[in-house]
Amino acid sequence: MNLDWLDAFLIYGFFTIVVVSGLGLLLHLQLGLARIANFGVVGFFGIGMYSFGVLYVKVDWPFGDPWQFLVCIAAGTLAAGLSGVVVGWLVGDLNEDGVLVGTLGFATAVFILATTEKELTGGAQGMGGLQFPYDVGGVKANELLWLVITAAVVGGIVFYVWRVHRSPYGRLLVAVGSNEPLARSLGKPTFRTKLWLFAVTSAGMGLLGAMYGVMERFLRPTNLGVDITLAAMVALVLGGSARVWGAVVGVVLTVGFFDIIVQNYLPVPVEWYSQALPVMREALFGAALILVLMFRPFGILGDMRRDKLMRSLHGD
Amino acid sequence: MSETATPILEVRGLRSGYGGVTVLKGLDMDVGNEVFAVLGANGAGKTTLLATLARLIPLQGGTIRFRGNEVSGLPAFETAGRGVGYVPQEKGVFADLSVFENLCVGGMIGQRDRDERMAEVFGLFPDLAALRTQLAGTLSGGESRMLACGRALMQDPKLLLLDEPTAGLSPLYVDMFFEKVREIRATRGVSIILAEQNATKALAVADRVMVLSLGEAFLTEETGSLTTEKLKQGYRI
Ligand SMILES: Nc1ncnc2c1ncn2[C@@H]1O[C@H](COP(=O)(O)OP(=O)(O)O)[C@@H](O)[C@H]1O
Numbered sequence: 001m002n003l004d005w006l007d008a009f010l011i012y013g014f015f016t017i018v019v020v021s022g023l024g025l026l027l028h029l030q031l032g033l034a035r036i037a038n039f040g041v042v043g044f045f046g047i048g049m050y051s052f053g054v055l056y057v058k059v060d061w062p063f064g065d066p067w068q069f070l071v072c073i074a075a076g077t078l079a080a081g082l083s084g085v086v087v088g089w090l091v092g093d094l095n096e097d098g099v100l101v102g103t104l105g106f107a108t109a110v111f112i113l114a115t116t117e118k119e120l121t122g123g124a125q126g127m128g129g130l131q132f133p134y135d136v137g138g139v140k141a142n143e144l145l146w147l148v149i150t151a152a153v154v155g156g157i158v159f160y161v162w163r164v165h166r167s168p169y170g171r172l173l174v175a176v177g178s179n180e181p182l183a184r185s186l187g188k189p190t191f192r193t194k195l196w197l198f199a200v201t202s203a204g205m206g207l208l209g210a211m212y213g214v215m216e217r218f219l220r221p222t223n224l225g226v227d228i229t230l231a232a233m234v235a236l237v238l239g240g241s242a243r244v245w246g247a248v249v250g251v252v253l254t255v256g257f258f259d260i261i262v263q264n265y266l267p268v269p270v271e272w273y274s275q276a277l278p279v280m281r282e283a284l285f286g287a288a289l290i291l292v293l294m295f296r297p298f299g300i301l302g303d304m305r306r307d308k309l310m311r312s313l314h315g316d
Numbered sequence: 317m318s319e320t321a322t323p324i325l326e327v328r329g330l331r332s333g334y335g336g337v338t339v340l341k342g343l344d345m346d347v348g349n350e351v352f353a354v355l356g357a358n359g360a361g362k363t364t365l366l367a368t369l370a371r372l373i374p375l376q377g378g379t380i381r382f383r384g385n386e387v388s389g390l391p392a393f394e395t396a397g398r399g400v401g402y403v404p405q406e407k408g409v410f411a412d413l414s415v416f417e418n419l420c421v422g423g424m425i426g427q428r429d430r431d432e433r434m435a436e437v438f439g440l441f442p443d444l445a446a447l448r449t450q451l452a453g454t455l456s457g458g459e460s461r462m463l464a465c466g467r468a469l470m471q472d473p474k475l476l477l478l479d480e481p482t483a484g485l486s487p488l489y490v491d492m493f494f495e496k497v498r499e500i501r502a503t504r505g506v507s508i509i510l511a512e513q514n515a516t517k518a519l520a521v522a523d524r525v526m527v528l529s530l531g532e533a534f535l536t537e538e539t540g541s542l543t544t545e546k547l548k549q550g551y552r553i
């Protein structure tokens with residue numbers, strides 16, 4: 001198979017699309033169903049990334065890869081899930097503003113910890129020593145395989161979200177998001193439902209963070225910029241927060257456009273890559289978010305179509 | 317109420333309100349296997365009372381016993397789990413869920429087969445059956461009230477709290493709804509607390525009536541012995 005056309009930039013472009021789609025899908029469960037606006041996505045992403053990285057690099061494991069790798073990635077996922085329970089417990093009963101401030105504050109705390117805990121994380125310099133748990137011959141082949149594995153994980157997330165939409169649990173999430181006081185008189189503990197949602201989605205975000213770290217092979221606090229949260233949020237809002245595919249379509253349109261089309265196929269001056277492009281990227285995402293909220297508040301995929309889903313499932 | 321040994325609901329010295337404001341100032345009431353109407357002018361505290369009984373508003377004092385057990389300290393979801401169905405005055409449905417899904421979430425608790433319960437609700441409100449795939453947020457006022465009521469019935473409640481189920485509806489709907497209340501009472505034997513402003517309609521379905529005035533029970537009487545004169549006094553203040 002000739003893979004010459006697939007250069008490192010393109011692999012990274014696709015990888016970013018896949019990871020942000022995954023984050024967007026998990027955010028969809030929080031925001032699209034339960035109406036919890038989590039502005040700290042990158043915090044959970046970072047907990048997973050750094051827990052995995054620190055455990056993998058700094059701990060003397062009695063066994064090698066792939067077990068060391070798998071144990072560490074499971075631990076990173078778990079750590080993110082637990083942080084989700086804590087954050088969920090803290091913000092669970094707050095209103096939208098409280099949730100916004102709480103989750104944003106959490107992400108900032110993670111960023112600061114990653115920067116200041118130099119012993120563990122290498123601080124702003126970053127931390128190397130991460131590697132793929134396999135070697136299939138050459139950097140490109142390894143990265144390509146990691147892209148495929150990550151895509152499979154995100155495929156699993158798509159399937160999970162798809163199932164939640166059709167499950168009593170998903171209905172309860174929408175009920176809680178739609179009318180929380182009323183949901184409390186349904187006979188199910190809504191606070192626990194929200195905690196569980198936070199645990200599962202945060203664990204997923206942490207897993208994606210760890211997988212992102214593996215692809216980078218080098219962890220820096222700059223990996224935890226607000227642009228990750230922004231990209232997931234823009235994608236979700238652009239695609240339509242209430243639809244399963246909204247996040248994926250939104251990511252392809254935003255991250256896909258920028259990280260693949262602009263960076264690979266437009267004749268952009270080389271000196272733009274370090275400074276101008278990242279800034280343009282954030283500006284573009286911000287502008288897209290504002291435009292969508294102004295003109296198509298339900299995203300370009302249209303309004304919520306759960307009634308259509310219901311018709312196909314239970315209609316006559 | 318004379319026919320029942322222990323009342324299903326015993327309220328003693330109930331105080332409740334919002335923040336520092338006390339709306340209900342020491343209320344006593346017993347509800348048996350009956351339709352118990354709570355009358356009173358706007359702002360008398362009917363909604364506050366029902367929301368407190370549903371445990372959505374914290375108590376400031378007093379006790380609530382439901383089927384012999386103290387429930388004053390329980391969260392709303394446990395009270396619902398024990399058999400209190402609540403239909404609030406406003407926002408009684410989940411706007412983002414379809415009619416079918418609203419009934420599903422209503423039926424998440426309860427022992428009996430869900431489809432069986434749903435068939436009963438559709439039997440009671442045939443209009444809902446035709447709307448089952450429609451989003452609840454797009455229903456008309458009357459349809460929405462029917463769905464709210466159906467949703468609560470899906471829980472197979474022992475006590476149903478109905479907060480002004482006909483407020484703002486057209487006269488046709490109002491008559492239909494009171495007919496439904498009678499039907500629910502006859503077929504399910506569930507105790508009903510019905511908050512109403514429309515005294516005439518409420519008295520026609522209720523066994524007993526309590527008139528709330530400034531957060532206190534002005535009177536509690538059998539419907540038959542209530543005179544217009546007494547009723548007017550309750551409303552006057
Ligand atoms: N959320 C609230 N916060 C503060 N006061 C409230 C609130 N809801 C109602 N009240 C006050 O409580 C009193 C009783 O209101 P309510 O129980 O709604 O009466 P009713 O249902 O009989 O019309 C009124 O004086 C009203 O202004």
Ligand SMILES: [Mg+2]
Pocket residue numbers: 362363364405479480
């Ligand atoms: Mg009221």
